[in-house]
Amino acid sequence: MVKKALALLAIIPILLLPSGCWDRREIEDLLLVGAIIFGKSNVSDTEQYRVSFITTKPSSSGGEQVGMSEEGGAAQAAMQWVASSYGPTLEEAMLKFSIRSPRYIYLAHNRIIILEETVAKEGISEVVDFLVRAEDTRLRNYVLVIKEDISDLLKSIPEFEDILAGELFSILETSIGEGDYHHPSDLNIIAQGILTKGQDPWAPVVETFSADQAAGRDAGRSVIIKGTALFRADKLVGYLDAEETQQFLLLKGLANTGIYYIDSNGEKISYRYEYARTRRKLAVKDGQLNVDYDITLKGLLQEVHFFSNLSKAEIDSLERALSVRASTALLETINRCKELGSDALGIGRLIHARKPEIWKEYSKNWYSIYPEIDINVNVKVQITGTALGSKPIVPKASE
Amino acid sequence: MFGTIFRKNKSVSNKAAQAVQMQRFSKDLNKNIKYIQQVLSKCCDLESRPIRIGRNRQINARIFFIDGMVDAAFMATNILEPLMLLEPGDDCGLEIHEEIFNSLLPAGTVTIEQSPNMLVTRLLSGGIAIVVEGQEKAFAVEAIGWQERAVEESQTETVVKGARAGFVENIRVNRSLIRRMIKYPGLKFERLTVGRITNTEVNIAYIEGIVMEGLVEKVKERIERIDIDGTANFGMLQEMIDDSTFSVFSQSYSTERPDRACSCLLEGRVLIIMDNFPFVTVVPSVITQFFQSAEDYSTKYLIASFVRLLRFIGLNITVLLPGLYVAIFSYHHEMIPTELLKSISQAREQLPFPIFLEMLVLEISFEILREAGVRLPRPVGQAVSIVGALVIGQAAVAARLVSPPSIIIVALTAIASFTIPIPEGSDAHRLLRFPVLLAAGAFGLPGIITAWLMLLVHLSGLRSFGVPYLSPVSPFSLSDWKDFLIRVPSSFMKTRPIQTGKSNIRRQDNGKQGGK
Numbered sequence: 077m078v079k080k081a082l083a084l085l086a087i088i089p090i091l092l093l094p095s096g097c098w099d100r101r102e103i104e105d106l107l108l109v110g111a112i113i114f115g116k117s118n119v120s121d122t123e124q125y126r127v128s129f130i131t132t133k134p135s136s137s138g139g140e141q142v143g144m145s146e147e148g149g150a151a152q153a154a155m156q157w158v159a160s161s162y163g164p165t166l167e168e169a170m171l172k173f174s175i176r177s178p179r180y181i182y183l184a185h186n187r188i189i190i191l192e193e194t195v196a197k198e199g200i201s202e203v204v205d206f207l208v209r210a211e212d213t214r215l216r217n218y219v220l221v222i223k224e225d226i227s228d229l230l231k232s233i234p235e236f237e238d239i240l241a242g243e244l245f246s247i248l249e250t251s252i253g254e255g256d257y258h259h260p261s262d263l264n265i266i267a268q269g270i271l272t273k274g275q276d277p278w279a280p281v282v283e284t285f286s287a288d289q290a291a292g293r294d295a296g297r298s299v300i301i302k303g304t305a306l307f308r309a310d311k312l313v314g315y316l317d318a319e320e321t322q323q324f325l326l327l328k329g330l331a332n333t334g335i336y337y338i339d340s341n342g343e344k345i346s347y348r349y350e351y352a353r354t355r356r357k358l359a360v361k362d363g364q365l366n367v368d369y370d371i372t373l374k375g376l377l378q379e380v381h382f383f384s385n386l387s388k389a390e391i392d393s394l395e396r397a398l399s400v401r402a403s404t405a406l407l408e409t410i411n412r413c414k415e416l417g418s419d420a421l422g423i424g425r426l427i428h429a430r431k432p433e434i435w436k437e438y439s440k441n442w443y444s445i446y447p448e449i450d451i452n453v454n455v456k457v458q459i460t461g462t463a464l465g466s467k468p469i470v471p472k473a474s475e
Numbered sequence: 476m477f478g479t480i481f482r483k484n485k486s487v488s489n490k491a492a493q494a495v496q497m498q499r500f501s502k503d504l505n506k507n508i509k510y511i512q513q514v515l516s517k518c519c520d521l522e523s524r525p526i527r528i529g530r531n532r533q534i535n536a537r538i539f540f541i542d543g544m545v546d547a548a549f550m551a552t553n554i555l556e557p558l559m560l561l562e563p564g565d566d567c568g569l570e571i572h573e574e575i576f577n578s579l580l581p582a583g584t585v586t587i588e589q590s591p592n593m594l595v596t597r598l599l600s601g602g603i604a605i606v607v608e609g610q611e612k613a614f615a616v617e618a619i620g621w622q623e624r625a626v627e628e629s630q631t632e633t634v635v636k637g638a639r640a641g642f643v644e645n646i647r648v649n650r651s652l653i654r655r656m657i658k659y660p661g662l663k664f665e666r667l668t669v670g671r672i673t674n675t676e677v678n679i680a681y682i683e684g685i686v687m688e689g690l691v692e693k694v695k696e697r698i699e700r701i702d703i704d705g706t707a708n709f710g711m712l713q714e715m716i717d718d719s720t721f722s723v724f725s726q727s728y729s730t731e732r733p734d735r736a737c738s739c740l741l742e743g744r745v746l747i748i749m750d751n752f753p754f755v756t757v758v759p760s761v762i763t764q765f766f767q768s769a770e771d772y773s774t775k776y777l778i779a780s781f782v783r784l785l786r787f788i789g790l791n792i793t794v795l796l797p798g799l800y801v802a803i804f805s806y807h808h809e810m811i812p813t814e815l816l817k818s819i820s821q822a823r824e825q826l827p828f829p830i831f832l833e834m835l836v837l838e839i840s841f842e843i844l845r846e847a848g849v850r851l852p853r854p855v856g857q858a859v860s861i862v863g864a865l866v867i868g869q870a871a872v873a874a875r876l877v878s879p880p881s882i883i884i885v886a887l888t889a890i891a892s893f894t895i896p897i898p899e900g901s902d903a904h905r906l907l908r909f910p911v912l913l914a915a916g917a918f919g920l921p922g923i924i925t926a927w928l929m930l931l932v933h934l935s936g937l938r939s940f941g942v943p944y945l946s947p948v949s950p951f952s953l954s955d956w957k958d959f960l961i962r963v964p965s966s967f968m969k970t971r972p973i974q975t976g977k978s979n980i981r982r983q984d985n986g987k988q989g990g991k
Contacts, residue, residue, distance in 0.1 A: 099919065100831075102805065102823070102829055103823060106820065108816065108820070182808065184808060185809070185816060212809065
């Protein structure tokens with residue numbers, strides 16, 4: 077017994093010492109990549125991939141309070157580290173960082189993937205394949221597309237978070253409930269869009285703008301997320317602007333809240349829906365395939381530029397006007413998608429699911445049939461209230 | 476090596492035994508006196524006083540006692556006075572020793588000893604020996620009068636609400652504390668003696684009809700098996716009667732509180748009480764006792780259950796937290812929320828040691844501080860805690876030797892370890908966190924899982940006097956969970972624990988309770 081115990085006591089350290097710790101990495105040795113940007117560029121007459129990182133650069137903080145002082149802004153800016161590298165393949169471009177950075181490249185905490193237009197137009201399947209293969213990337217990384225050159229993006233300063241990636245992430249995560257200007261699309265959706273027939277990928281668009289004007293001083297550039305990029309298979313085909321994005325999200329059933337405004341008697345009335353329900357139906361009439369969108373919106377009147385107690389009849393007529401306004405906008409967006417030739421709405425997938433026998437025929441040359449499909453929109457707008465608890469405030473002069 | 480030590484001890488005790496030759500008292504008083512004086516030679520605390528007793532003061536007698544162990548006032552009024560002043564009645568026709576026993580010794584506990592050795596033992600445990608001329612027997616009057624600690628509040632198991640009394644060193648007081656709570660003839664105290672030299676009294680207490688079947692015999696047998704010259708600490712005996720001596724978990728536990736001891740008796744357990752030791756040991760001990768405190772039964776059941784769950788969390792934190800911290804922050808960075816990772820990696824920027832080493836050093840220094848704090852005299856202890864707080868808490872961080880998050884982990888672990896109410900459990904788990912830490916440092920989470928499984932395997936194999944240590948978890952018995960991680964209202968505690976209370980399972984009838 078004692079001999080056995082002694083033997084165990086001797087064996088355990090011997091086992092532990094040579095075996096232990098080969099995967100150990102101290103957290104301060106990790107390069108915490110927050111965003112990866114993929115692009116293509118000509119370097120010495122050959123087209124090469126360009127990979128850029130936006131990373132957290134831990135400032136040595138020590139035990140005492142750091143970075144809380146007057147130089148708060150500067151200290152925050154210093155926490156971001158941005159770098160680009162080039163390579164004929166993605167992996168090579170990625171590994172080249174190791175000649176500059178004294179840390180392990182760590183992608184598990186990456187949250188944003190930005191595709192430059194250069195790479196998006198030529199096809200993103202290589203990039204997506206690379207990311208899905210990489211052991212430490214996550215499928216929940218948000219994907220963004222950038223139209224412009226990335227030099228402005230890399231220069232821009234996060235306004236709220238410590239690094240740009242965090243800022244983009246927060247905008248995508250938190251402000252979707254505040255208005256249908258964008259909706260995040262993640263690596264998983266993109267990968268599925270590339271794979272699935274009858275469903276094309278889409279992603280929000282990131283832009284930079286000069287904050288100087290509003291700030292009244294040299295504030296540098298900041299980022300906004302505006303519009304949607306549409307793909308056809310793995311190639312970028314075009315963009316939807318902010319208004320079209322709202323319709324797009326309604327059609328996708330991803331809408332949260334948004335605004336329609338109409339002119340009534342020369343005054344503007346804005347209506348904000350807080351509830352949106354989208355139903356799609358597939359109907360075959362006389363050998364003709366019809367897709368019907370039934371969209372129900374419920375919301376409040378947020379802004380009324382004439383001062384009146386709205387009567388039931390007035391509200392009814394407003395509802396009708398708003399329905400017309402909404403369905404026109406929605407149809408325009410559908411047509412825009414058809415024009416661009418991108419089935420990001422997933423019409424093909426719908427046919428595949430509901431009428432597989434028809435899809436069998438269509439799938440062969442879906443992209444030529446898709447623009448011909450009849451798509452109708454029925455919008456039912458409900459005004460659930462005037463957002464007023466009492467009578468409206470009416471200025472004395474107008475009485 | 477141990478063998479030679481034991482052999483030496485044995486020879487010493489044998490020599491003492493050789494000095495004993497006289498088996499019975501002789502009629503010759505001087506021979507008797509000489510013998511007692513010879514056995515207790517070079518004992519400067521032995522006092523003796525010659526007296527003359529009898530009708531005409533013609534009988535010589537001798538009184539022996541150990542100075543400081545007897546009550547002098549009691550001796551004067553109850554022994555010296557009647558023997559020296561009163562006369563035996565006329566014509567009673569009785570022998571003088573019966574005469575003395577019947578009417579001249581107004582004391583409660585008087586025994587007649589025929590063996591001089593027994594008399595010496597009585598003498599050494601606070602008795603007054605009376606040797607009378609011409610008699611082949613002697614009297615031993617118990618007249619304990621030594622100084623002892625009063626019954627005061629328990630130091631190790633303090634409660635906010637609950638009984639204050641704690642056990643003391645005197646076994647008779649301890650017995651009385653228990654007897655006062657259980658006025659039932661079935662409550663038995665059986666006397667055993669341990670230690671060839673110390674002759675320490677050990678009592679086994681149990682309630683007849685409730686106690687687990689066969690347990691008393693098993694306890695007796697294990698205690699009688701102990702062959703030791705002596706011990707002043709029951710901890711040593713505890714290890715000798717445990718089923719698995721090598722386990723880190725103690726399979727019996729000691730309490731300083733009579734109320735807790737009594738509730739254990741009512742659960743069918745056996746108490747082992749040792750003289751000169753202010754803790755009572757309870758066997759068998761199972762895992763539920765890591766979570767039970769005397770306080771739980773004086774607060775509302777909801778509050779008690781909440782506290783029980785806290786203790787469970789505290790136990791897990793004690794064993795696992797330092798290991799988890801090391802494993803996750805050295806191997807599994809993807810598990811950490813991004814913001815937390817950022818802030819901790821910032822705190823660790825440019826620190827000299829890896830997380831594992833940092834934690835190991837901090838945990839060991841905490842143990843050093845704790846040990847120093849316990850051992851040092853109270854006024855110095857204050858200084859130690861201040862120095863410790865400043866050195867570990869403040870200076871080490873400011874000097875950039877360790878990171879603040881590690882300090883938080885160590886502090887949390889230390890505090891959590893003290894939520895376990897019994898010191899045996901707290902100590903075992905505090906020790907266990909080091910192997911877990913090592914496993915975590917070497918293998919990450921798989922290491923922790925392996926260590927945890929090994930611990931579980933060990934615990935499932937452990938038994939305390941035949942009772943599985945993990946019960947009621949394994950073997951599973953739902954009815955015993957009523958007093959484990961939660962405490963149900965006392966009106967639902969109708970049965971004793973299945974393992975120890977099988978022989979008399981019901982504690983309450985199905986009658987109505989409360990205002991229903």
